[in-house]
Amino acid sequence: MQEKWNKRPLIISGPCSAETEEQVLETAVALAKTGKVDMLRAGIWKPRTKPGLFEGIGTRGLPWLLQAKKITGLPTTVEVATAKHVEDALQFDVDVLWLGARTTVNPFSVQEVADALRGVDIPVLIKNPIHPDLELWSGGIERLQKVGMQQVGMIHRGFSSYGNTDFRNAPMWHLPIEMKRRFPDMLLICDPSHICGNRTLLQGIAQKSIDLDFGGLMLESHIDPDNAWSDAKQQITPERLSEMLDALVWRFENSNEKEFITALATLREQINQVDDELLTLLGQRMKIADKIGSYKKENNITILQTNRWNNILERAFLKGEALGLSKEFITRYFDAVHLESISHQNKVMNSPL
Numbered sequence: 001m002q003e004k005w006n007k008r009p010l011i012i013s014g015p016c017s018a019e020t021e022e023q024v025l026e027t028a029v030a031l032a033k034t035g036k037v038d039m040l041r042a043g044i045w046k047p048r049t050k051p052g053l054f055e056g057i058g059t060r061g062l063p064w065l066l067q068a069k070k071i072t073g074l075p076t077t078v079e080v081a082t083a084k085h086v087e088d089a090l091q092f093d094v095d096v097l098w099l100g101a102r103t104t105v106n107p108f109s110v111q112e113v114a115d116a117l118r119g120v121d122i123p124v125l126i127k128n129p130i131h132p133d134l135e136l137w138s139g140g141i142e143r144l145q146k147v148g149m150q151q152v153g154m155i156h157r158g159f160s161s162y163g164n165t166d167f168r169n170a171p172m173w174h175l176p177i178e179m180k181r182r183f184p185d186m187l188l189i190c191d192p193s194h195i196c197g198n199r200t201l202l203q204g205i206a207q208k209s210i211d212l213d214f215g216g217l218m219l220e221s222h223i224d225p226d227n228a229w230s231d232a233k234q235q236i237t238p239e240r241l242s243e244m245l246d247a248l249v250w251r252f253e254n255s256n257e258k259e260f261i262t263a264l265a266t267l268r269e270q271i272n273q274v275d276d277e278l279l280t281l282l283g284q285r286m287k288i289a290d291k292i293g294s295y296k297k298e299n300n301i302t303i304l305q306t307n308r309w310n311n312i313l314e315r316a317f318l319k320g321e322a323l324g325l326s327k328e329f330i331t332r333y334f335d336a337v338h339l340e341s342i343s344h345q346n347k348v349m350n351s352p353l
């Protein structure tokens with residue numbers, strides 16, 4: 001097991017959920033046949049947003065995983081969220097445990113799992129929490145380390161966010177990169193399946209993580225993805241997985257290049273975040289303009305009041321100068337903002353009540 005855990009890149013695959021014995025065994029055999037997978041995953045207990053959805057097959061799925069291991073030689077990994085899960089998984093010789101995103105958000109649960117693991121020698125992977133909070137993620141790692149866990153790794157599965165429509169969970173690459181900075185020797189793998197939420201984006205996200213020097217991948221696979229009981233849209237067949245892995249380019253042998261790529265990605269991601277914030281703020285600014293528009297309408301005042309505008313510009317020049325922004329830029333920027341604002345007010349003032 002030690003050997004497999006230390007393999008780089010570490011490739012983990014298997015169904016989102018264990019559904020039936022046949023499904024687990026067939027998937028495992030097909031994955032083993034590719035010769036490219038190091039570990040078999042399967043969710044046994046599934047945390048679902050709403051009751052009534054498939055909540056996992058439970059403990060009775062564990063013997064199927066043990067059987068899959070016997071047939072294929074692949075070590076197994078499952079998600080645990082309670083002390084009882086840990087106890088059951090250990091009883092059925094699960095080789096690696098992982099904590100899911102919904103567990104990492106809750107220090108009570110992480111501590112419960114950590115306490116159940118005290119004195120046990122088993123690798124544990126911890127997914128990032130659902131929302132972008134690195135302290136919770138590193139806090140979870142520390143809780144595991146504090147009870148004596150020696151082999152802890154991280155899984156990046158993206159972060160929930162408003163306004164990002166391409167992904168189920170936005171990758172926010174600068175966050176896992178920051179975790180790598182905090183825990184330089186710790187295994188960090190990427191879970192493109194839960195980042196993408198669909199099949200089309202998987203390859204690109206997997207490639208990006210490799211370019212950022214991640215230590216492996218966790219990808220969901222299923223013998224019949226369209227009919228999977230959970231996360232059907234994002235799962236792929238073992239054959240497709242094999243093609244995907246073949247198409248990945250493990251480039252940048254040179255560590256200087258790797259550092260450069262990583263630094264560039266961090267900075268670009270920071271720019272994306274700032275741009276998003278700027279746009280959100282501009283949207284808020286226009287909403288305020290709308291409000292002003294309706295007051296002016298009620299009170300019969302013109303939209304443009306020259307004094308007020310000069311005032312705004314003067315303030316901005318002063319502030320901009322201190323921030324290293326040229327007068328020319330400030331003028332162009334405020335002209336654009338002003339025009340948009342006037343057009344908003346115009347709409348409000350000329351709309352029928």
Ligand code: PEP
Binds near residue numbers: 043101102157194
């Ligand atoms: C999973 O791996 O199937 C899972 C539930 O993932 P996450 O915790 O990332 O949502």
Ligand code: MN
Binds near residue numbers: 016017220230231
């Ligand atoms: Mn899943």
